[in-house]
Amino acid sequence: MRPGHCLSFLAVLLGATVVPAHAATIQxxxxxxxxxxxxxxxxxxxxxxxxxxxxxxxxxxxxxxxxDVTTPPKKTVTxxxxxAGSVEYYCRYHPNMxxxxxxxx
Amino acid sequence: xxxxxxxxxxxxxxxxxxxxxxxxxxxxxxxAHIAYTAGVxxxxxxxxxITKASNKDVKAFAQDMVRDHEAVNKQALDLVKKLKVTPEDxxxxxxxxxxxxxxxxxxxxLKGAEYDKAYVANEVAYHKAVNGALETQLIPSxxxxxxxxxxxxxxxxxxxxxxxxxxxxxxxK
Numbered sequence: 612m613r614p615g616h617c618l619s620f621l622a623v624l625l626g627a628t629v630v631p632a633h634a635a636t637i638q639x640x641x642x643x644x645x646x647x648x649x650x651x652x653x654x655x656x657x658x659x660x661x662x663x664x665x666x667x668x669x670x671x672x673x674x675x676x677x678x679d680v681t682t683p684p685k686k687t688v689t690x691x692x693x694x695a696g697s698v699e700y701y702c703r704y705h706p707n708m709x710x711x712x713x714x715x716x
Numbered sequence: 717x718x719x720x721x722x723x724x725x726x727x728x729x730x731x732x733x734x735x736x737x738x739x740x741x742x743x744x745x746x747x748a749h750i751a752y753t754a755g756v757x758x759x760x761x762x763x764x765x766i767t768k769a770s771n772k773d774v775k776a777f778a779q780d781m782v783r784d785h786e787a788v789n790k791q792a793l794d795l796v797k798k799l800k801v802t803p804e805d806x807x808x809x810x811x812x813x814x815x816x817x818x819x820x821x822x823x824x825x826l827k828g829a830e831y832d833k834a835y836v837a838n839e840v841a842y843h844k845a846v847n848g849a850l851e852t853q854l855i856p857s858x859x860x861x862x863x864x865x866x867x868x869x870x871x872x873x874x875x876x877x878x879x880x881x882x883x884x885x886x887x888x889k
Contacts, residue, residue: 644872666787667873684787704780705876706883 636689638662639710641669641682646700646710654715655695662687670703673712679703741857742806749803750812751854751867752792754846755785757816761842764820765835774832777884781839781877788870795866829888836885843878847871 634656640647642664653659661671663682671680677698680690695716702708742750758781765778796803819838826834850871858864 643869644876666791667784702876704784704880705873706879707872707876 634658636660639671639712641665641671641702641708644669644702644705644708646671646708649710650713651711652713652715653692655692657692657714658689659692659712660687660689668704669708671700671710672703674699674701742808742854743804744799744858744860744863745801745804746806746808747854747858747867748792748796748801748863749805749809751850751870752789752803753809753812754849755789755792757812758839758842759785759789760816761820761823761835761838764823768824768827769832769835770828771832771888773884773887774836777836777839777880780880784873784877788866788873791866791869795862799860799862801860801863833885833888836881836888839881840878840885843874843881847874847878850874 636658637653638660640662661680661682663669663686666684668684669682677694678690680688682688692714695714697713699711762778762781769775823834850867855867858867
């Protein structure tokens with residue numbers, strides 16, 4: 612095994628042991644063109660489960676560019692929060708859909 | 717441009733005037749027909765835009781229109797089937813179709829950036845007119861609760877389209 616492989620192996624090990632200690636999974640539902648809950652607090656490293664119950668495709672797009680998740684109709688998509696901040700997000704296809712995600716460090 | 721947009725809006729405002737004179741509210745079968753027709757017309761306009769538009773945001777917007785309006789219309793068809801309602805053609809649907817056909821022919825003569833601008837401007841005006849008709853006429857007149865609820869979902873989707881079209885239009889300037 613070359614040193615590069617050892618390092619990435621170590622990274623996987625660390626990732627596997629460290630992250631689950633505080634990472635939570637948070638559900639945000641999109642139903643009838645509404646993000647629910649409209650405001651929620653999470654932490655860096657948490658996973659968001661975007662549950663799209665609509666027959667329409669939507670996106671959850673951060674206004675500050677931190678994330679841009681596309682949720683196909685009737686599908687659940689997950690994304691991991693990488694940066695702290697209070698992020699306003701909206702749907703690019705239906706900009707009247709808006710919500711806020713507060714990400715604590 | 718102003719005159720052309722006014723024509724499209726005039727077609728929809730027929731809902732409030734000639735088509736529904738004598739205080740007659742549209743019936744559920746007529747409402748279903750108008751809503752479905754309005755969707756089909758926007759899909760046709762979008763299909764033209766997918767082949768003619770040169771700006772990538774305009775093309776993407778047109779693809780969004782096809783996808784969403786097909787999804788809404790599929791729900792509408794499922795609902796009328798379930799309710800055993802046969803959508804009924806009416807003067808409003810006919811006028812809308814006629815105006816849309818004229819508009820398509822007119823847009824077809826344009827090219828490049830000129831086409832893109834005209835298509836998006838018409839999308840803003842068209843969605844605004846449809847949303848006005850939904851809010852003031854179609855939703856209040858619908859008697860079946862499920863039809864009313866589908867129209868309300870449609871209104872939210874189309875308000876989203878209107879804002880999206882306004883954003884695309886602003887970027888084209």
